[in-house]
Amino acid sequence: MRLTLSAARHPAVRRSHQSRAAEVGLAHNGLSDSARWQALDGVSPERDHGQMVFEVVDGPRIERRSSVPTVGIRLVTPFRGMLATRDRLLAELFSWLDDRGVQAEGPFYLRLHVVDMAADMDIEVGVAGVVAEGAGRVTAGTMPAGEYAILAYRGSSLQANRMLLGWVDDSERSFDANPASGAWAGRYEILRTDPRVERRKTAWTTELAFLLAAYG
Template structure:
């Protein structure tokens, strides 16, 4: 069952792309080189990697960031950039399973929120639904947990206000 949690602001580095579901590996595959670059430069990770959904476009297209939380200063080179996940109240739900089940897990969280009267941090924008902060936090390292059915992903959706 989802829970409401408080989260502090968190600095991160990321790359961004607009993709469809079949194109999602194009952004997902950016995480390993991003983590490798940080490690090579001695930048410590401050948490698990994530996907941040910025805009949900019509036609099942998404503007999404592949990001990694970091502490301290790091000035990346394009196309990598720095950002900050906003502090606030979030709905947290943990999903265990392969990525193909994430859409249903997300729908379940959104339905739960609607039933609870939760107002999400999202607005209608010119290109689609813009989210203040909507995350899939990747708690499992596929190198350590090779079976996708065992992967753990935290779904975090920022609450308005």
């Protein structure tokens, strides 16, 4: 499904409560959520007649997943320019894997451990499905098991995050997250496209996978 949406919020994904926006990391702190996500993108989104292009590939839906071993690099970085940091960490991780002859089919991912758009983000860049001992800045970890809200897309990360966050907000489910601290038990942006093969970010298919709190 390919949608052309303006940068203004789409009615289908309206949020019902301001406090909910704070919980998911879209609270207003000087900049609008739109401005913050556009700053995060780090690259110009694909556009059609001056509007952002957003293509839904899969979802939104809920999927139960088993735990998966990972290796990755975790650090704290300012929100602005975060994706440039992600790209540098990906390059560092590629070299680490190559130097050790570790076969990594992926997928690669960005994990948001703590979301604070007004200050610093606690992030991890890693690869799933790899069993290896950490060394240096690379440590072993796990994608936690549980039910995830899933949305795969190409194009605007702003529209994708809004859609998935709003979809869960309109349901009876909630995220496994702490509104006070901004900590998330499992918030992933998973690259279905291998960035080692396809360098053009506009061609990437990205999967948002946000862990849900236990139901009932």
